[in-house]
Every structure is written in structure tokens, then in C-alpha cells.
Amino acid sequence: MNNLQQIHHLLSRAAFGPSFRYLTSYMDHTSAGLVIQIFKASQNYTDLDAVVPDTSVPFNLSSLTEEEKRALRKRQREQLLNLNKEWIVKMSTTDAVLREKMTLFWHDHFACSTKNPFFAQDLNNILRRNALGGFGTMLLEVSKSPAMLQYLNNQQNKAKSPNENFAREVMELFTLGRDNYTENDIKNAARAFTGWGFDRTGRFVFRKKQHDHGIKMFMGYKGDFGGEDILKILLENRRTARYITEKIYKYFVNEIVDPVFLDELSAGFYNSGYDIEKLMFDIFSSDKFYEDKNINNLVKSPAELIVGYGRLLPIRSYDKKSILRMQRALGQVLFVPPNVGGWPYGREWINSTSITYRMQLPYTFINSAGGKKKNRWMTLDVDWNSFFSKVQHMDSDDLAILILGRTPTPEEKKLIFVSMDKFSYKPVRRSIQTISWLCLPEYQLA
Amino acid sequence: MKNINRRTFLQRSILTSAGAMLLSDQLLNAMTAGPAAKNRKLVVIQLSGGNDGLNMIVPYADNLYYKARPVIAVAKNDVLKASKYQGFNPVMKSFKSLYDQNRLTVINSVGYPNPNRSHFRSMDIWQSASDADQYLNTGWIGRYLSALPDDQRKPHKAIEVDSNIDLALKGNTITGLSMEHPEKLYDSLRRGLFRPLTKINKGVTGNPNLDYIHNIMSETVASVDYINQKTGNSKISSGAGRGKGRLFSNLSIIAGMIKAGLSTSVYYTTLSGFDTHVNQKPQQTRLLKELSEGVGSFVSELDDGNYMDDVMILIFSEFGRRVAQNASNGTDHGCANNIILIGNGLKKTGFYNDPPDLKDLDKGDIKYQVDFRSVYATILNNHLNSNADEILGGEFPNLRFV
Numbered sequence: 001m002n003n004l005q006q007i008h009h010l011l012s013r014a015a016f017g018p019s020f021r022y023l024t025s026y027m028d029h030t031s032a033g034l035v036i037q038i039f040k041a042s043q044n045y046t047d048l049d050a051v052v053p054d055t056s057v058p059f060n061l062s063s064l065t066e067e068e069k070r071a072l073r074k075r076q077r078e079q080l081l082n083l084n085k086e087w088i089v090k091m092s093t094t095d096a097v098l099r100e101k102m103t104l105f106w107h108d109h110f111a112c113s114t115k116n117p118f119f120a121q122d123l124n125n126i127l128r129r130n131a132l133g134g135f136g137t138m139l140l141e142v143s144k145s146p147a148m149l150q151y152l153n154n155q156q157n158k159a160k161s162p163n164e165n166f167a168r169e170v171m172e173l174f175t176l177g178r179d180n181y182t183e184n185d186i187k188n189a190a191r192a193f194t195g196w197g198f199d200r201t202g203r204f205v206f207r208k209k210q211h212d213h214g215i216k217m218f219m220g221y222k223g224d225f226g227g228e229d230i231l232k233i234l235l236e237n238r239r240t241a242r243y244i245t246e247k248i249y250k251y252f253v254n255e256i257v258d259p260v261f262l263d264e265l266s267a268g269f270y271n272s273g274y275d276i277e278k279l280m281f282d283i284f285s286s287d288k289f290y291e292d293k294n295i296n297n298l299v300k301s302p303a304e305l306i307v308g309y310g311r312l313l314p315i316r317s318y319d320k321k322s323i324l325r326m327q328r329a330l331g332q333v334l335f336v337p338p339n340v341g342g343w344p345y346g347r348e349w350i351n352s353t354s355i356t357y358r359m360q361l362p363y364t365f366i367n368s369a370g371g372k373k374k375n376r377w378m379t380l381d382v383d384w385n386s387f388f389s390k391v392q393h394m395d396s397d398d399l400a401i402l403i404l405g406r407t408p409t410p411e412e413k414k415l416i417f418v419s420m421d422k423f424s425y426k427p428v429r430r431s432i433q434t435i436s437w438l439c440l441p442e443y444q445l446a
Numbered sequence: 447m448k449n450i451n452r453r454t455f456l457q458r459s460i461l462t463s464a465g466a467m468l469l470s471d472q473l474l475n476a477m478t479a480g481p482a483a484k485n486r487k488l489v490v491i492q493l494s495g496g497n498d499g500l501n502m503i504v505p506y507a508d509n510l511y512y513k514a515r516p517v518i519a520v521a522k523n524d525v526l527k528a529s530k531y532q533g534f535n536p537v538m539k540s541f542k543s544l545y546d547q548n549r550l551t552v553i554n555s556v557g558y559p560n561p562n563r564s565h566f567r568s569m570d571i572w573q574s575a576s577d578a579d580q581y582l583n584t585g586w587i588g589r590y591l592s593a594l595p596d597d598q599r600k601p602h603k604a605i606e607v608d609s610n611i612d613l614a615l616k617g618n619t620i621t622g623l624s625m626e627h628p629e630k631l632y633d634s635l636r637r638g639l640f641r642p643l644t645k646i647n648k649g650v651t652g653n654p655n656l657d658y659i660h661n662i663m664s665e666t667v668a669s670v671d672y673i674n675q676k677t678g679n680s681k682i683s684s685g686a687g688r689g690k691g692r693l694f695s696n697l698s699i700i701a702g703m704i705k706a707g708l709s710t711s712v713y714y715t716t717l718s719g720f721d722t723h724v725n726q727k728p729q730q731t732r733l734l735k736e737l738s739e740g741v742g743s744f745v746s747e748l749d750d751g752n753y754m755d756d757v758m759i760l761i762f763s764e765f766g767r768r769v770a771q772n773a774s775n776g777t778d779h780g781c782a783n784n785i786i787l788i789g790n791g792l793k794k795t796g797f798y799n800d801p802p803d804l805k806d807l808d809k810g811d812i813k814y815q816v817d818f819r820s821v822y823a824t825i826l827n828n829h830l831n832s833n834a835d836e837i838l839g840g841e842f843p844n845l846r847f848v
Contacts, residue, residue: 158773160773163774168564183809297656351611352601356631359638363637
């Protein structure tokens, strides 16, 4: 594998593919040097701030009239849409791209949906702040966030009437993974989380009177446990480190686990006290990461695909409705996971319907170059002239490697040439060539 | 196989006479359609999130039901009473009328040993037809596809009307087709590199996901062409009723494809949102209404032309919910649940077995009496004419509903 292919691989995994800004300078780096830069660039970042808290909303919505409720719902949908767009823009433009990639990973891991846009943004910022920090801190902050407390019904979890939803999911999905606990562990953990809730501003509150102060038996431990104790016990369990590491491995390295490499990574993660940044650095700086079997074999999620386009191409402006339609068509709307288990994974994204959307979408970007506005309902507004001026002196095989990880085959080149040949204006020809690369099956892979 | 299949028929014809060239496709189809090749269809409606079966098929004669659910029980007077013991949720009018016409069977207490109360795990168990402690990455319909003879083993033999494909339709060597609408799928292949690429992407690359994508692309083109050829002239609408919900329009699309004469034998679609931990009643009522309206309209559309004679509908959910309501006027995850079958060919209609026993519970949940794989086995053997033991990897006693 040559250096450029290594850079393609690194950018596919630690970022969302190559960025327009750096297209012509990637070849001046080694992948080892680029790793260090990528981690450094993720130290500076900003929160999402698309939504300001709405203090006019009463805690109990039943005091509103039907008309007020409708107006509120409409406002909230609008804000959620803004939030969605702002995150796509942030992922597509920031230099702290690894942090955003990790935030997207945690957004799936801690899947949650709420109608309250401020809560959604708050949870997203918790994930971003901790995306490369300590997993334990993130777990605690997520568990205490109004979005998650609401989503998994912990507001209703009271001593007299425990609600098991959060207790079950925290073990099944967030820490241990399935089958590593008993139904009794769930019942006792639910009791420990009784009284955890939030006030009308979204601040965490511990409602003492609703907490079950009795003795709980949990995973071999006995005591008057509160929620924090349960989380602590879950983190002490090596299975949590293993479960999280394996999931990260499957999203960043390979669907098929190399048990030796995984053991090494998982032990390192546990011994570091769940330091996510260290784990990710261990992965991206390892020689094993660059082994042939790990190259270009992960299926891109719709969010990765859309952000990948946004980073590669100079986008004039983002239309929020267009961005939403794109996410819907591809099957992944950010902030709205299908269920507590998060989104599909790997080849689950690929079926007859989705693959046709995936292969069609890049063509809609061309209209903005030709001035035709026909397909504007679902597209990205690409400035093809800037793209052309940036890449005109670049070797087209080099560019293809950065984008696809390989050069097109002679047969593919022939096909692409036929569709370019109708045009003589160079920027248009270049745009069609680029679009065609985005429609090769390899582009669906990272 | 006693029947001459299409390929043997063609070979023999070519050997015996040049006259075979004159045979039209239609005639060929007619000649090869023996009883075993009868184009039976199964339509699966999956209720995702864990449907509360007790408030769908209400055991209105059981006081324990009302005791366990002081707030959310369906009042006796409201129940659309069917048997002496059970009746339908008041919003399920079409189901009651299918019941009255002897075209509907309810099987109570369907489940499996050592039930799992996780949505994902239990849904995987139902879709893959596995044991509770067995992990399979193929589904029962996918394996049905894999077991079809060569000339029938095509993705469009099982179609999921949705934007994604469920595990149920995934086989080892073949996976069903998913689409939101047949025309939409055809149109999208007309532009760009999709079609030409399928002609040059041949052979195995050694990269499993890349091969998978190549394969899906080729299969898509072949199946889309077939479906377009069949449905080309008939406009398939997604239903007149706007605002009646996704299931309603999905079922209309399925009805259109059945009427167009596709060789598809399994259609699959989902209605989700049944995870009613909090304030269950309005949410479940809305969903059951959507289900009832969708199924009612689907059946009457197919009655016109006797298409229903070949169709069986199976309605299931990954688990039922706890018998007792929780403190939030909802219900938590449970175990065994009822399933509903609808069709003209049902041998035993009405209630197949006794109502659930609400005295003898497993940690507050209904115990299973019928293994769900017995339901699958019966459908596979007696409706789809296939070999259930092979597909399910074990013997499950057949039931007598078909």
C-alpha cells in the first residue's frame, strides 16, 4: 500500500474522507504524521448552539390549549431541523473532525430521541465534550441528561412503582451488552435509579422521596445502592471495556474481529480507566490498522456519506430541508434513531432501495454547476468552479485514490469518459468525473 | 418433484419439436402451474415494539384482566365480542367482520421457551426462528428463498415494502428485495452508472462488503426489470386514503403487486410504535386502528377478482406485554402473545386454542402454549409448499389451521 492509500484509509476512518481544504496538501504528509495532527486538531472545538432554551414552555404541557400545543410542536420541529443542519455543517467544516466522528459514534451508541430540541442539543454536547475523554464521565452525564431520563422513562421510575426501562438498556446497550446480567439485576438496578429525574429547566434532580432506600442485590454486590453505584459497578466490570472496545473496533477497524488485537486494545482501555482518546490513538497508530484486510471494507452510514460529500466538495450553503430529505431517503435522520438500539450497521444499510438512492444522489449535485435548479429539493449546492481551480493541476489518479482508495479500472474509465464526453467546458467535465467516482461501489465503503 | 418444471419442459420441447418456439410465455406459465406451483402468497405484518395483545384480543370474561389493569383495560361493553371469552379491541372493526366471515384465526399464547424480553433479541428470535440461546444471521423467509429451486430463487420472490430489509428476509445465498414502491425503484435505475456498472463488475474481489454491494446491484437490476415487465401497464397506487398511515399505503402497494400477477410468494411490511411503557391507550388505539383500516381495505381490494383465495396474512409482534399495567398507565415488556392469521384457505377459524391463563403467569407474564415455529412450519409446509424441517432446522409439530 502506498502512502496515499494509507492516508485515504486513515481519513476514511478517523475522519469522513478527504477535505476540500487540504486536497492538494495531503501528499506532503505521512500517515503517522497525519494521525498526530488529527488528534491535535480535535482539541479545539465548540458546542452546538443552534437552540436556546425555551423558558416559555411550562413543565406540564396539559396547561396549554390545543392551539398552543400545536404551535409549540411546530416550533420544536423547526428547532430540531436547525439543530440537525447545524450538526451536519459542523461535521462537514470543522478541523476537529475526529471529535465529530466520535460524537457521531456515541450518538448511535447512546441512541435517544426527544421532541425537546434543547434537550437533544444538550445530550449532543455532552457526547462531544466527552467524545475523546473518559467513558465513565460520559456514561454518568448521559444517564443524568434530561433527554435520556425522559427517553428511557426514568422520570416515571419511583420507589413505589419502578420502571425498568433505563436499568435494562444501560446494561444491554450502554455497558455490558446482552446476556451478561439477570432479570434480577435489572429489577435491583431499576430500584437504585428511582428518584432520578429533571426539573423544568432540564437540570438533573434527585428526588429523595421517590428513591428506594432499601438494600439491593446487584451483580453479587449488596447495599443501599444509588444510580451512581450501579454505574460504578458496571464500569468495574471488564466486560464493559470489552463491549465498548469491540463496538469501536467494528466501527473503526473491521467487522471481523482480530481477537489478539481486540484483547490488547480492550485491556489498554480498561487499564487506562476508560480513556477514549488513548484507545483511538492506539488503534490509528497501530501497524495492524493498516493491514490489507482492514482496508475499504466498512459500509458508510448515511450520515458518513452525506458528511463525506460535504467535506470533499466546496458547498456554497446548506439548505436544511434538502439535508433532511437526503437523510430520510438514505434511511438515517440524525437525532431520530429508529429505536433504543440505534441505527443499522454495516451491510444492513445496503439493500435494493438504499443502493439506488446512494448511486443516484451525487448526480443531483451537478445541477448546481449547470445552473439547472430542477433537483434542488434534495441536493448540495456545490461550487464546481472552485473545485476545478483547486484540483486542476492535481493528477487525477491521485485524486481518485484519496476519494476511492484506488484508481478506476480501464473499463470504468471508459464508462465515465462516455458521460463526460458530451461536455467541453473543463469544470463541467471535471465535475462529472468526480461525481462518477462517487457513484462507484467503492465509495460506499470506508 | 412430480411436476415438470419450466426448464425441463423447455429442454424437452426443444428436443421434441421446433413448435415449442411458438409457445407464448403465458402458455408456458399456464402449463407449468400444477397444484404445487400454485402461486400462494404470504403477507407478513410485523408489529414492532411489542404489541400489547391483551388489549388487542381482549379476554373480557376474565376478571383477572380487569383487576390487573384498572385504568387501561378495554371496558367489557366496548369489546367487539367474538367468543364467550374473547373479543376485539373496539377500533378493529374489519377484524371482527373477517372473524364473522370465518376468514380469521387467533392463536393465543404463542411464544418460545426461555423468553427474552429485549426488543432486539426477541425480534431476532422471531425473525430468524432460532432458539432463545441460538444466534442466527439468516431469517426464516430468507432460508425459504434459499431452498427454492434454481429457477425460482430470485430476490423478488420475497418483497419487503419498506426502506430497509429485515433479518427475516435474509438468506445465506439470497436476500429478499426491499422497495418503497416498484415504479420508484425502476425509475431510479434509468439514470447514471448503475446499470452499466452491473455489466462490468463481475467476479469476486475478496472484499466481502464490496462483493455484497456488487451482488445487490445485479440482483436489483434483474428483479426490477422483471417487476416492471409485470406491472408496467397497471398503475400501482399507494392507496386513495391519504393520512391513513404508512401501513395502509404499504398494503395498497402489496395488493397492486399481487393483482399484477408477480410470482412473489412472500410480502413483508411493518407497523411500529407499540412500545407503550407510558400512557398506552391513545398510542395503541391509533396503531390498531391503522392496522384494522389497512387490513380491511387490503382484503376488500383483493376480494375483487378472488385474489384472496391464494393469500394468507400473518400478524405478529416480538413479544406481548406484562399482564399488569405499570404506574405510568402503560405496560412493560412481556412474553407470549397472540398472533392473527387471515385467509380464505384457513381450515380452523375463530379461536384456535384457549384464552391465555392469567392465573398461571411467569414473573407476571403470559406463558407460551404454542411455539411460534409451529406456526411457521405449518405455513411453510401447507401454504407455501416447502419443506419446513429443512428451513427451520428442526421438527416443529404442525398445527391444523391450514
